[in-house]
Amino acid sequence: MVAAGILVLTLLLRGLGFAASVPPTQTLPLLDDSIVKGSYIAELESEGDIQGFLDRVHLKLGGSVSRRLDLDYFLFKGVSFQVEGSDQLVGGDNGDSIARRMMAELPRVKKLWPELRPKQTGYNQQKDPYAPHVMTQIDKMHERGFTGNGTRIGVVDTGIDYTHPALGSCFGPGCLVSYGRDLYDGDDDPMDECVGHGTHVAGIIAAQTNALGFIGAAPDVTLGACRIFPCGNDGTTSDMVIAGFNQAFEDGSDIITASLGLFSGWAEDAVAVAVSRIAEAGVPCTVAIGNQVGGTEGMFVKGRVVAR
Known part of the structure:
Protein backbone atom coordinates (compact mmCIF):
# COMPACT_ATOMS: atom_id res chain seq x y z
CA MET A 1 0.00 0.00 0.00
CA VAL A 2 2.99 2.30 0.40
CA ALA A 3 3.35 2.59 -3.38
CA ALA A 4 -0.26 3.70 -3.73
CA GLY A 5 0.20 6.40 -1.09
CA ILE A 6 3.35 7.72 -2.77
CA LEU A 7 1.64 7.62 -6.15
CA VAL A 8 -1.39 9.53 -4.89
CA LEU A 9 0.88 12.18 -3.34
CA THR A 10 2.70 12.48 -6.67
CA LEU A 11 -0.59 12.94 -8.51
CA LEU A 12 -1.63 15.64 -6.05
CA LEU A 13 1.69 17.48 -6.36
CA ARG A 14 1.56 17.36 -10.15
CA GLY A 15 -2.02 18.64 -10.09
CA LEU A 16 -1.04 21.52 -7.80
CA GLY A 17 2.06 22.40 -9.81
CA PHE A 18 4.70 21.35 -7.27
CA ALA A 19 7.73 19.08 -7.81
CA ALA A 20 8.51 16.43 -5.20
CA SER A 21 12.07 16.40 -3.86
CA VAL A 22 13.41 13.44 -1.90
CA PRO A 23 16.95 13.62 -0.50
CA PRO A 24 19.32 10.73 -1.30
CA THR A 25 19.93 8.27 1.51
CA GLN A 26 22.86 6.18 2.60
CA THR A 27 22.79 2.85 4.38
CA LEU A 28 24.69 -0.24 5.48
CA PRO A 29 26.88 -2.25 3.07
CA LEU A 30 25.13 -4.55 0.60
CA LEU A 31 23.98 -7.91 2.00
CA ASP A 32 25.52 -10.92 0.26
CA ARG A 117 18.60 -8.80 -7.03
CA PRO A 118 15.53 -6.74 -6.04
CA LYS A 119 12.67 -8.53 -4.32
CA GLN A 120 8.99 -7.79 -4.52
CA THR A 121 7.73 -6.05 -1.41
CA GLY A 122 4.84 -7.57 0.48
CA TYR A 123 1.36 -6.19 0.80
CA ASN A 124 -1.65 -6.78 3.04
CA GLN A 125 -5.25 -7.34 2.04
CA GLN A 126 -7.68 -4.68 3.25
CA LYS A 127 -11.01 -5.92 4.64
CA ASP A 128 -12.71 -2.63 3.84
CA PRO A 129 -11.92 -1.68 0.22
CA TYR A 130 -12.76 1.97 0.96
CA ALA A 131 -10.41 2.26 3.94
CA PRO A 132 -7.30 3.21 1.88
CA HIS A 133 -9.26 5.96 0.12
CA VAL A 134 -10.41 7.41 3.41
CA MET A 135 -6.98 7.14 5.04
CA THR A 136 -5.23 8.86 2.12
CA GLN A 137 -8.12 11.29 1.44
CA ILE A 138 -8.51 10.00 -2.10
CA ASP A 139 -12.27 10.13 -1.53
CA LYS A 140 -11.99 13.91 -1.12
CA MET A 141 -9.99 14.20 -4.34
CA HIS A 142 -12.64 12.20 -6.17
CA GLU A 143 -15.28 14.57 -4.84
CA ARG A 144 -13.31 17.45 -6.40
CA GLY A 145 -13.09 15.64 -9.74
CA PHE A 146 -9.41 14.56 -9.61
CA THR A 147 -9.42 11.07 -11.11
CA GLY A 148 -6.25 11.06 -13.20
CA ASN A 149 -7.76 11.88 -16.57
CA GLY A 150 -5.06 12.40 -19.22
CA THR A 151 -2.22 10.94 -17.13
CA ARG A 152 -0.12 7.99 -18.34
CA ILE A 153 1.25 5.82 -15.53
CA GLY A 154 3.91 3.19 -16.22
CA VAL A 155 3.83 0.20 -13.86
CA VAL A 156 7.21 -1.58 -13.67
CA ASP A 157 6.38 -4.92 -12.08
CA THR A 158 5.21 -8.45 -12.97
CA GLY A 159 3.05 -7.25 -15.84
CA ILE A 160 -0.70 -6.64 -15.66
CA ASP A 161 -3.55 -9.09 -16.22
CA TYR A 162 -5.36 -6.77 -18.59
CA THR A 163 -8.08 -9.41 -19.18
CA HIS A 164 -9.40 -8.75 -15.65
CA PRO A 165 -12.83 -7.05 -15.89
CA ALA A 166 -11.80 -4.41 -13.36
CA LEU A 167 -8.79 -3.53 -15.55
CA GLY A 168 -10.57 -3.07 -18.86
CA SER A 169 -10.51 -6.64 -20.27
CA CYS A 170 -8.22 -5.62 -23.17
CA PHE A 171 -4.77 -4.37 -24.11
CA GLY A 172 -3.75 -1.71 -26.62
CA PRO A 173 -4.92 1.72 -27.81
CA GLY A 174 -8.28 2.63 -26.32
CA CYS A 175 -7.91 0.16 -23.42
CA LEU A 176 -7.13 1.00 -19.79
CA VAL A 177 -3.80 -0.86 -20.17
CA SER A 178 -2.81 0.67 -23.48
CA TYR A 179 0.97 0.23 -23.77
CA GLY A 180 3.92 -1.75 -22.47
CA ARG A 181 6.35 -4.61 -23.02
CA ASP A 182 7.39 -7.91 -21.50
CA LEU A 183 11.08 -7.17 -21.02
CA TYR A 184 11.68 -10.45 -19.22
CA ASP A 185 10.55 -12.63 -22.15
CA GLY A 186 11.41 -10.01 -24.77
CA ASP A 187 8.04 -9.54 -26.45
CA ASP A 188 5.24 -6.97 -26.74
CA ASP A 189 2.72 -8.70 -24.45
CA PRO A 190 3.07 -7.49 -20.81
CA MET A 191 0.56 -10.03 -19.47
CA ASP A 192 0.90 -10.88 -15.76
CA GLU A 193 1.05 -14.62 -16.34
CA CYS A 194 1.67 -16.09 -12.93
CA VAL A 195 2.46 -13.74 -10.02
CA GLY A 196 -0.36 -11.19 -9.77
CA HIS A 197 1.57 -8.43 -8.01
CA GLY A 198 1.55 -6.00 -10.95
CA THR A 199 -2.15 -6.67 -11.38
CA HIS A 200 -2.68 -5.85 -7.70
CA VAL A 201 -0.78 -2.57 -8.12
CA ALA A 202 -2.76 -1.71 -11.26
CA GLY A 203 -5.97 -2.29 -9.31
CA ILE A 204 -4.90 0.11 -6.56
CA ILE A 205 -4.19 2.74 -9.17
CA ALA A 206 -7.04 2.38 -11.63
CA ALA A 207 -9.59 -0.36 -10.88
CA GLN A 208 -12.80 0.29 -12.79
CA THR A 209 -16.32 -0.06 -11.40
CA ASN A 210 -16.83 -3.69 -10.37
CA ALA A 211 -19.10 -6.05 -8.44
CA LEU A 212 -17.25 -5.36 -5.18
CA GLY A 213 -18.26 -1.70 -5.34
CA PHE A 214 -14.90 0.09 -5.24
CA ILE A 215 -12.70 1.90 -7.77
CA GLY A 216 -9.00 2.71 -8.01
CA ALA A 217 -7.27 5.82 -6.75
CA ALA A 218 -7.12 7.27 -10.27
CA PRO A 219 -9.59 5.31 -12.42
CA ASP A 220 -9.33 7.63 -15.44
CA VAL A 221 -5.59 7.26 -16.05
CA THR A 222 -4.02 5.30 -18.89
CA LEU A 223 -1.80 2.44 -17.71
CA GLY A 224 1.39 1.03 -19.20
CA ALA A 225 2.94 -2.26 -18.07
CA CYS A 226 6.61 -3.25 -18.10
CA ARG A 227 7.07 -6.85 -16.98
CA ILE A 228 10.50 -7.32 -15.38
CA PHE A 229 9.80 -10.21 -12.96
CA PRO A 230 9.71 -13.93 -13.79
CA CYS A 231 7.35 -16.49 -12.34
CA GLY A 232 8.31 -17.73 -8.89
CA ASN A 233 9.88 -16.01 -5.92
CA ASP A 234 13.45 -15.48 -7.14
CA GLY A 235 12.96 -11.78 -7.86
CA THR A 236 14.51 -9.95 -10.78
CA THR A 237 17.84 -8.20 -11.41
CA SER A 238 18.79 -4.54 -11.31
CA ASP A 239 19.50 -4.36 -15.04
CA MET A 240 15.86 -5.35 -15.64
CA VAL A 241 14.75 -2.57 -13.29
CA ILE A 242 16.85 -0.04 -15.22
CA ALA A 243 15.44 -1.31 -18.52
CA GLY A 244 11.86 -1.22 -17.19
CA PHE A 245 12.03 2.37 -15.96
CA ASN A 246 13.72 3.58 -19.14
CA GLN A 247 11.22 1.72 -21.33
CA ALA A 248 8.34 3.31 -19.42
CA PHE A 249 10.01 6.71 -19.78
CA GLU A 250 10.54 6.30 -23.52
CA ASP A 251 6.93 5.08 -23.90
CA GLY A 252 5.80 8.51 -22.70
CA SER A 253 4.73 7.78 -19.12
CA ASP A 254 3.92 10.86 -17.04
CA ILE A 255 4.58 8.95 -13.80
CA ILE A 256 6.46 5.67 -13.29
CA THR A 257 5.86 3.46 -10.26
CA ALA A 258 7.39 0.23 -8.97
CA SER A 259 6.95 -1.93 -5.89
CA LEU A 260 10.30 -3.52 -5.15
CA GLY A 261 13.17 -3.33 -2.72
CA LEU A 262 16.96 -3.41 -2.95
CA PHE A 263 19.45 -4.04 -0.18
CA SER A 264 20.97 -0.66 -0.92
CA GLY A 265 20.11 2.86 0.03
CA TRP A 266 23.06 4.45 -1.75
CA ALA A 267 22.29 7.22 -4.24
CA GLU A 268 25.23 6.04 -6.38
CA ASP A 269 24.00 2.55 -7.23
CA ALA A 270 22.98 1.79 -10.81
CA VAL A 271 19.21 1.79 -10.29
CA ALA A 272 19.33 5.00 -8.26
CA VAL A 273 21.41 6.74 -10.92
CA ALA A 274 19.19 5.60 -13.81
CA VAL A 275 15.88 6.41 -12.13
CA SER A 276 17.10 9.73 -10.72
CA ARG A 277 17.91 10.84 -14.27
CA ILE A 278 14.34 10.08 -15.31
CA ALA A 279 13.01 12.08 -12.35
CA GLU A 280 15.35 14.96 -13.21
CA ALA A 281 14.03 14.82 -16.79
CA GLY A 282 10.58 15.68 -15.42
CA VAL A 283 8.92 12.29 -14.86
CA PRO A 284 8.21 11.54 -11.17
CA CYS A 285 9.17 8.02 -10.10
CA THR A 286 7.68 6.35 -7.02
CA VAL A 287 9.08 3.24 -5.35
CA ALA A 288 7.43 1.40 -2.45
CA ILE A 289 9.64 1.27 0.64
CA GLY A 290 9.26 -0.16 4.12
CA ASN A 291 6.70 -2.86 3.30
CA GLN A 292 8.86 -5.63 4.71
CA VAL A 293 10.08 -5.15 8.26
CA GLY A 294 12.44 -7.81 9.54
CA GLY A 295 13.84 -5.86 12.46
CA THR A 296 17.45 -6.74 11.64
CA GLU A 297 18.11 -5.00 8.33
CA GLY A 298 18.14 -1.35 9.36
CA MET A 299 15.77 1.46 8.44
CA PHE A 300 17.07 2.20 4.95
CA VAL A 301 18.19 -1.23 3.72
CA LYS A 302 14.95 -2.69 2.38
CA GLY A 303 14.28 -0.42 -0.55
CA ARG A 304 14.48 3.34 -0.92
CA VAL A 305 13.04 6.18 -2.95
CA VAL A 306 15.46 6.66 -5.82
CA ALA A 307 13.85 9.73 -7.39
CA ARG A 308 15.46 12.86 -5.99
Whole structure:
Protein backbone atom coordinates (compact mmCIF):
# COMPACT_ATOMS: atom_id res chain seq x y z
CA MET A 1 0.00 0.00 0.00
CA VAL A 2 2.99 2.30 0.40
CA ALA A 3 3.35 2.59 -3.38
CA ALA A 4 -0.26 3.70 -3.73
CA GLY A 5 0.20 6.40 -1.09
CA ILE A 6 3.35 7.72 -2.77
CA LEU A 7 1.64 7.62 -6.15
CA VAL A 8 -1.39 9.53 -4.89
CA LEU A 9 0.88 12.18 -3.34
CA THR A 10 2.70 12.48 -6.67
CA LEU A 11 -0.59 12.94 -8.51
CA LEU A 12 -1.63 15.64 -6.05
CA LEU A 13 1.69 17.48 -6.36
CA ARG A 14 1.56 17.36 -10.15
CA GLY A 15 -2.02 18.64 -10.09
CA LEU A 16 -1.04 21.52 -7.80
CA GLY A 17 2.06 22.40 -9.81
CA PHE A 18 4.70 21.35 -7.27
CA ALA A 19 7.73 19.08 -7.81
CA ALA A 20 8.51 16.43 -5.20
CA SER A 21 12.07 16.40 -3.86
CA VAL A 22 13.41 13.44 -1.90
CA PRO A 23 16.95 13.62 -0.50
CA PRO A 24 19.32 10.73 -1.30
CA THR A 25 19.93 8.27 1.51
CA GLN A 26 22.86 6.18 2.60
CA THR A 27 22.79 2.85 4.38
CA LEU A 28 24.69 -0.24 5.48
CA PRO A 29 26.88 -2.25 3.07
CA LEU A 30 25.13 -4.55 0.60
CA LEU A 31 23.98 -7.91 2.00
CA ASP A 32 25.52 -10.92 0.26
CA ASP A 33 22.24 -12.53 -0.80
CA SER A 34 21.24 -9.40 -2.73
CA ILE A 35 24.23 -9.59 -5.13
CA VAL A 36 24.24 -11.64 -8.33
CA LYS A 37 27.73 -13.12 -8.07
CA GLY A 38 29.99 -12.33 -11.01
CA SER A 39 27.38 -10.12 -12.70
CA TYR A 40 27.88 -6.40 -13.39
CA ILE A 41 26.36 -3.31 -14.96
CA ALA A 42 28.63 -0.93 -16.87
CA GLU A 43 27.62 2.55 -18.01
CA LEU A 44 29.70 3.54 -21.04
CA GLU A 45 30.90 6.94 -22.17
CA SER A 46 29.50 6.75 -25.71
CA GLU A 47 27.82 4.51 -28.24
CA GLY A 48 30.17 1.95 -29.67
CA ASP A 49 31.08 -1.68 -29.98
CA ILE A 50 29.60 -3.45 -26.96
CA GLN A 51 31.23 -6.74 -27.85
CA GLY A 52 34.59 -4.96 -28.10
CA PHE A 53 34.13 -3.72 -24.54
CA LEU A 54 33.26 -7.24 -23.32
CA ASP A 55 36.32 -8.60 -25.11
CA ARG A 56 38.45 -6.10 -23.13
CA VAL A 57 36.83 -7.35 -19.91
CA HIS A 58 37.81 -10.89 -20.90
CA LEU A 59 41.40 -9.85 -21.60
CA LYS A 60 41.55 -8.00 -18.26
CA LEU A 61 40.01 -10.70 -16.04
CA GLY A 62 40.27 -13.96 -17.98
CA GLY A 63 37.51 -16.56 -17.69
CA SER A 64 34.37 -16.30 -19.80
CA VAL A 65 32.32 -13.12 -20.26
CA SER A 66 28.71 -13.31 -21.49
CA ARG A 67 26.38 -10.44 -22.38
CA ARG A 68 23.21 -10.19 -20.29
CA LEU A 69 21.27 -7.12 -21.39
CA ASP A 70 21.96 -4.13 -23.65
CA LEU A 71 20.93 -0.93 -21.86
CA ASP A 72 20.65 1.35 -24.87
CA TYR A 73 18.43 4.19 -23.69
CA PHE A 74 18.40 7.95 -24.07
CA LEU A 75 19.33 8.58 -20.43
CA PHE A 76 21.41 5.45 -19.76
CA LYS A 77 23.71 3.66 -22.21
CA GLY A 78 25.58 0.57 -21.15
CA VAL A 79 25.47 -3.19 -20.81
CA SER A 80 25.12 -5.85 -18.13
CA PHE A 81 27.29 -8.95 -18.28
CA GLN A 82 28.31 -12.12 -16.44
CA VAL A 83 31.91 -13.14 -15.64
CA GLU A 84 32.65 -16.78 -14.81
CA GLY A 85 35.83 -18.73 -14.19
CA SER A 86 38.03 -15.68 -13.59
CA ASP A 87 40.92 -16.04 -11.15
CA GLN A 88 40.40 -12.36 -10.29
CA LEU A 89 37.04 -13.18 -8.67
CA VAL A 90 38.53 -15.68 -6.25
CA GLY A 91 38.63 -14.40 -2.70
CA GLY A 92 35.05 -13.50 -1.84
CA ASP A 93 33.96 -9.88 -1.52
CA ASN A 94 37.52 -8.58 -1.56
CA GLY A 95 38.25 -10.40 -4.83
CA ASP A 96 35.10 -9.02 -6.38
CA SER A 97 36.08 -5.49 -5.33
CA ILE A 98 39.49 -5.93 -7.01
CA ALA A 99 37.83 -7.21 -10.19
CA ARG A 100 35.41 -4.28 -10.24
CA ARG A 101 38.25 -1.80 -9.80
CA MET A 102 40.12 -3.41 -12.70
CA MET A 103 37.07 -3.25 -14.97
CA ALA A 104 36.30 0.33 -13.97
CA GLU A 105 39.72 1.33 -15.34
CA LEU A 106 38.85 0.11 -18.85
CA PRO A 107 38.32 2.71 -21.63
CA ARG A 108 34.76 4.10 -22.05
CA VAL A 109 33.63 3.00 -18.56
CA LYS A 110 31.82 5.85 -16.77
CA LYS A 111 30.68 3.72 -13.85
CA LEU A 112 30.53 0.04 -12.95
CA TRP A 113 28.24 -1.63 -10.42
CA PRO A 114 27.59 -5.14 -9.12
CA GLU A 115 24.30 -6.63 -10.28
CA LEU A 116 21.70 -6.64 -7.48
CA ARG A 117 18.60 -8.80 -7.03
CA PRO A 118 15.53 -6.74 -6.04
CA LYS A 119 12.67 -8.53 -4.32
CA GLN A 120 8.99 -7.79 -4.52
CA THR A 121 7.73 -6.05 -1.41
CA GLY A 122 4.84 -7.57 0.48
CA TYR A 123 1.36 -6.19 0.80
CA ASN A 124 -1.65 -6.78 3.04
CA GLN A 125 -5.25 -7.34 2.04
CA GLN A 126 -7.68 -4.68 3.25
CA LYS A 127 -11.01 -5.92 4.64
CA ASP A 128 -12.71 -2.63 3.84
CA PRO A 129 -11.92 -1.68 0.22
CA TYR A 130 -12.76 1.97 0.96
CA ALA A 131 -10.41 2.26 3.94
CA PRO A 132 -7.30 3.21 1.88
CA HIS A 133 -9.26 5.96 0.12
CA VAL A 134 -10.41 7.41 3.41
CA MET A 135 -6.98 7.14 5.04
CA THR A 136 -5.23 8.86 2.12
CA GLN A 137 -8.12 11.29 1.44
CA ILE A 138 -8.51 10.00 -2.10
CA ASP A 139 -12.27 10.13 -1.53
CA LYS A 140 -11.99 13.91 -1.12
CA MET A 141 -9.99 14.20 -4.34
CA HIS A 142 -12.64 12.20 -6.17
CA GLU A 143 -15.28 14.57 -4.84
CA ARG A 144 -13.31 17.45 -6.40
CA GLY A 145 -13.09 15.64 -9.74
CA PHE A 146 -9.41 14.56 -9.61
CA THR A 147 -9.42 11.07 -11.11
CA GLY A 148 -6.25 11.06 -13.20
CA ASN A 149 -7.76 11.88 -16.57
CA GLY A 150 -5.06 12.40 -19.22
CA THR A 151 -2.22 10.94 -17.13
CA ARG A 152 -0.12 7.99 -18.34
CA ILE A 153 1.25 5.82 -15.53
CA GLY A 154 3.91 3.19 -16.22
CA VAL A 155 3.83 0.20 -13.86
CA VAL A 156 7.21 -1.58 -13.67
CA ASP A 157 6.38 -4.92 -12.08
CA THR A 158 5.21 -8.45 -12.97
CA GLY A 159 3.05 -7.25 -15.84
CA ILE A 160 -0.70 -6.64 -15.66
CA ASP A 161 -3.55 -9.09 -16.22
CA TYR A 162 -5.36 -6.77 -18.59
CA THR A 163 -8.08 -9.41 -19.18
CA HIS A 164 -9.40 -8.75 -15.65
CA PRO A 165 -12.83 -7.05 -15.89
CA ALA A 166 -11.80 -4.41 -13.36
CA LEU A 167 -8.79 -3.53 -15.55
CA GLY A 168 -10.57 -3.07 -18.86
CA SER A 169 -10.51 -6.64 -20.27
CA CYS A 170 -8.22 -5.62 -23.17
CA PHE A 171 -4.77 -4.37 -24.11
CA GLY A 172 -3.75 -1.71 -26.62
CA PRO A 173 -4.92 1.72 -27.81
CA GLY A 174 -8.28 2.63 -26.32
CA CYS A 175 -7.91 0.16 -23.42
CA LEU A 176 -7.13 1.00 -19.79
CA VAL A 177 -3.80 -0.86 -20.17
CA SER A 178 -2.81 0.67 -23.48
CA TYR A 179 0.97 0.23 -23.77
CA GLY A 180 3.92 -1.75 -22.47
CA ARG A 181 6.35 -4.61 -23.02
CA ASP A 182 7.39 -7.91 -21.50
CA LEU A 183 11.08 -7.17 -21.02
CA TYR A 184 11.68 -10.45 -19.22
CA ASP A 185 10.55 -12.63 -22.15
CA GLY A 186 11.41 -10.01 -24.77
CA ASP A 187 8.04 -9.54 -26.45
CA ASP A 188 5.24 -6.97 -26.74
CA ASP A 189 2.72 -8.70 -24.45
CA PRO A 190 3.07 -7.49 -20.81
CA MET A 191 0.56 -10.03 -19.47
CA ASP A 192 0.90 -10.88 -15.76
CA GLU A 193 1.05 -14.62 -16.34
CA CYS A 194 1.67 -16.09 -12.93
CA VAL A 195 2.46 -13.74 -10.02
CA GLY A 196 -0.36 -11.19 -9.77
CA HIS A 197 1.57 -8.43 -8.01
CA GLY A 198 1.55 -6.00 -10.95
CA THR A 199 -2.15 -6.67 -11.38
CA HIS A 200 -2.68 -5.85 -7.70
CA VAL A 201 -0.78 -2.57 -8.12
CA ALA A 202 -2.76 -1.71 -11.26
CA GLY A 203 -5.97 -2.29 -9.31
CA ILE A 204 -4.90 0.11 -6.56
CA ILE A 205 -4.19 2.74 -9.17
CA ALA A 206 -7.04 2.38 -11.63
CA ALA A 207 -9.59 -0.36 -10.88
CA GLN A 208 -12.80 0.29 -12.79
CA THR A 209 -16.32 -0.06 -11.40
CA ASN A 210 -16.83 -3.69 -10.37
CA ALA A 211 -19.10 -6.05 -8.44
CA LEU A 212 -17.25 -5.36 -5.18
CA GLY A 213 -18.26 -1.70 -5.34
CA PHE A 214 -14.90 0.09 -5.24
CA ILE A 215 -12.70 1.90 -7.77
CA GLY A 216 -9.00 2.71 -8.01
CA ALA A 217 -7.27 5.82 -6.75
CA ALA A 218 -7.12 7.27 -10.27
CA PRO A 219 -9.59 5.31 -12.42
CA ASP A 220 -9.33 7.63 -15.44
CA VAL A 221 -5.59 7.26 -16.05
CA THR A 222 -4.02 5.30 -18.89
CA LEU A 223 -1.80 2.44 -17.71
CA GLY A 224 1.39 1.03 -19.20
CA ALA A 225 2.94 -2.26 -18.07
CA CYS A 226 6.61 -3.25 -18.10
CA ARG A 227 7.07 -6.85 -16.98
CA ILE A 228 10.50 -7.32 -15.38
CA PHE A 229 9.80 -10.21 -12.96
CA PRO A 230 9.71 -13.93 -13.79
CA CYS A 231 7.35 -16.49 -12.34
CA GLY A 232 8.31 -17.73 -8.89
CA ASN A 233 9.88 -16.01 -5.92
CA ASP A 234 13.45 -15.48 -7.14
CA GLY A 235 12.96 -11.78 -7.86
CA THR A 236 14.51 -9.95 -10.78
CA THR A 237 17.84 -8.20 -11.41
CA SER A 238 18.79 -4.54 -11.31
CA ASP A 239 19.50 -4.36 -15.04
CA MET A 240 15.86 -5.35 -15.64
CA VAL A 241 14.75 -2.57 -13.29
CA ILE A 242 16.85 -0.04 -15.22
CA ALA A 243 15.44 -1.31 -18.52
CA GLY A 244 11.86 -1.22 -17.19
CA PHE A 245 12.03 2.37 -15.96
CA ASN A 246 13.72 3.58 -19.14
CA GLN A 247 11.22 1.72 -21.33
CA ALA A 248 8.34 3.31 -19.42
CA PHE A 249 10.01 6.71 -19.78
CA GLU A 250 10.54 6.30 -23.52
CA ASP A 251 6.93 5.08 -23.90
CA GLY A 252 5.80 8.51 -22.70
CA SER A 253 4.73 7.78 -19.12
CA ASP A 254 3.92 10.86 -17.04
CA ILE A 255 4.58 8.95 -13.80
CA ILE A 256 6.46 5.67 -13.29
CA THR A 257 5.86 3.46 -10.26
CA ALA A 258 7.39 0.23 -8.97
CA SER A 259 6.95 -1.93 -5.89
CA LEU A 260 10.30 -3.52 -5.15
CA GLY A 261 13.17 -3.33 -2.72
CA LEU A 262 16.96 -3.41 -2.95
CA PHE A 263 19.45 -4.04 -0.18
CA SER A 264 20.97 -0.66 -0.92
CA GLY A 265 20.11 2.86 0.03
CA TRP A 266 23.06 4.45 -1.75
CA ALA A 267 22.29 7.22 -4.24
CA GLU A 268 25.23 6.04 -6.38
CA ASP A 269 24.00 2.55 -7.23
CA ALA A 270 22.98 1.79 -10.81
CA VAL A 271 19.21 1.79 -10.29
CA ALA A 272 19.33 5.00 -8.26
CA VAL A 273 21.41 6.74 -10.92
CA ALA A 274 19.19 5.60 -13.81
CA VAL A 275 15.88 6.41 -12.13
CA SER A 276 17.10 9.73 -10.72
CA ARG A 277 17.91 10.84 -14.27
CA ILE A 278 14.34 10.08 -15.31
CA ALA A 279 13.01 12.08 -12.35
CA GLU A 280 15.35 14.96 -13.21
CA ALA A 281 14.03 14.82 -16.79
CA GLY A 282 10.58 15.68 -15.42
CA VAL A 283 8.92 12.29 -14.86
CA PRO A 284 8.21 11.54 -11.17
CA CYS A 285 9.17 8.02 -10.10
CA THR A 286 7.68 6.35 -7.02
CA VAL A 287 9.08 3.24 -5.35
CA ALA A 288 7.43 1.40 -2.45
CA ILE A 289 9.64 1.27 0.64
CA GLY A 290 9.26 -0.16 4.12
CA ASN A 291 6.70 -2.86 3.30
CA GLN A 292 8.86 -5.63 4.71
CA VAL A 293 10.08 -5.15 8.26
CA GLY A 294 12.44 -7.81 9.54
CA GLY A 295 13.84 -5.86 12.46
CA THR A 296 17.45 -6.74 11.64
CA GLU A 297 18.11 -5.00 8.33
CA GLY A 298 18.14 -1.35 9.36
CA MET A 299 15.77 1.46 8.44
CA PHE A 300 17.07 2.20 4.95
CA VAL A 301 18.19 -1.23 3.72
CA LYS A 302 14.95 -2.69 2.38
CA GLY A 303 14.28 -0.42 -0.55
CA ARG A 304 14.48 3.34 -0.92
CA VAL A 305 13.04 6.18 -2.95
CA VAL A 306 15.46 6.66 -5.82
CA ALA A 307 13.85 9.73 -7.39
CA ARG A 308 15.46 12.86 -5.99
